[in-house]
Amino acid sequence: MRAKQKVKIAVDLAMTALLPCLMGYALLGETIHEWLGASMFCLWIGHLILNRSWIKGLAKGLYPAVRIAGTAVNGLLGLVMISMAVSGIILSKHVFAFLPITGGAAFARTLHMLGSYWGFVLMSLHLGLHWNLVLAAMRKVFPASEQSLLRITCLRAAAILISIYGIFAFAGRQLGSYLFLQNQFVFFDFSEPLAVFLADYLAIMVFIACVGYYGGKLLQAAFHRRIVAAEGKTC
Numbered sequence: 001m002r003a004k005q006k007v008k009i010a011v012d013l014a015m016t017a018l019l020p021c022l023m024g025y026a027l028l029g030e031t032i033h034e035w036l037g038a039s040m041f042c043l044w045i046g047h048l049i050l051n052r053s054w055i056k057g058l059a060k061g062l063y064p065a066v067r068i069a070g071t072a073v074n075g076l077l078g079l080v081m082i083s084m085a086v087s088g089i090i091l092s093k094h095v096f097a098f099l100p101i102t103g104g105a106a107f108a109r110t111l112h113m114l115g116s117y118w119g120f121v122l123m124s125l126h127l128g129l130h131w132n133l134v135l136a137a138m139r140k141v142f143p144a145s146e147q148s149l150l151r152i153t154c155l156r157a158a159a160i161l162i163s164i165y166g167i168f169a170f171a172g173r174q175l176g177s178y179l180f181l182q183n184q185f186v187f188f189d190f191s192e193p194l195a196v197f198l199a200d201y202l203a204i205m206v207f208i209a210c211v212g213y214y215g216g217k218l219l220q221a222a223f224h225r226r227i228v229a230a231e232g233k234t235c
Contacts, residue, residue, distance in 0.1 A: 008050050012134070015043045019123055020201035023116065026188040027197060034088070034095040041085050066219035070129045073212075077122040080115045087112040110184060117178045124205045128212025159210055166207030169200040 018040050025033035048055070058071070089096045090108040127134075170176075177183040 004050065008047075011043055011046050011050060015040060015047065015123070016127065016205075018043070019120060020198050020205065023120060023201050024188075024194065024197050026186070027190070027192075027194050031094045034092055037084070037088050038095055041081065041088075044081050064219070064223040066129075066216050066223065069216065069219060070126075073122055073125050073129060077119065077126055080119040080122060083111055084115040084119060087115065110181070113178065113184065113186065114181060117175060120201075120205075121175075121179065121208055124208035125212040127205070128209035128214075129216045131209065131213045159206060162203050163207040163210045166200075166203035166205070170204050170207065173200060173204070175204070 018036055021028065022033065022036055022040060028036070061067075063071075087108040089099065090101055090104050091112060092099070174183065174187075178186060
């Protein structure tokens with residue numbers, strides 16, 4: 001595996017690990033949250049640089065439904081990341097406290113909360129839509145063996161079970177109310193172990209990623225069916 005590919009995997013793994021941690025900002029503390037947020041933004045910039053060939057290719061090729069969906073998710077995620085960075089800097093009391101910024105805190109707080117939850121959803125969808133690339137990279141690290149079919153079956157079963165739990169966690173954590181600003185104040189149970197909180201958000205990530213992965217497969221299959229039907233008509 002090339003060094004660039006290894007760096008890509010390391011950056012993506014770091015972003016995936018940081019995502020549920022960022023959602024528990026009140027449980028981790030403001031200082032840690034700000035440093036993690038700054039790290040996430042830097043990793044995102046690095047992710048864009050490492051995948052700049054995708055950006056260069058935006059004006060090329062066909063745009064089937066799955067590519068439209070992926071491009072829309074990536075575009076919205078880019079807007080969310082920028083809004084998160086700006087609002088985070090305005091609200092910062094530690095990392096960027098040296099900046100002479102006054103006013104706008106109320107709007108920045110609402111924008112930051114909204115961006116946090118939509119960013120969580122969009123990044124999880126992005127992960128699911130690009131899961132084939134993750135699997136391809138993992139195959140290079142862990143070559144297929146005689147037990148590969150059993151391993152794949154076990155992993156799929158685990159993903160389904162975790163996703164089912166993630167659905168209940170999504171509802172229990174009231175993410176829908178935060179996504180649509182039905183509730184502008186996030187509730188945290190400070191008596192809850194951090195591990196339980198992170199496990200819930202990790203399960204929600206798996207659920208949303210599975211929606212992105214299998215939704216992308218359905219769109220891709222529909223595109224191939226149309227291609228086959230069109231070729232049949234021309235014969």
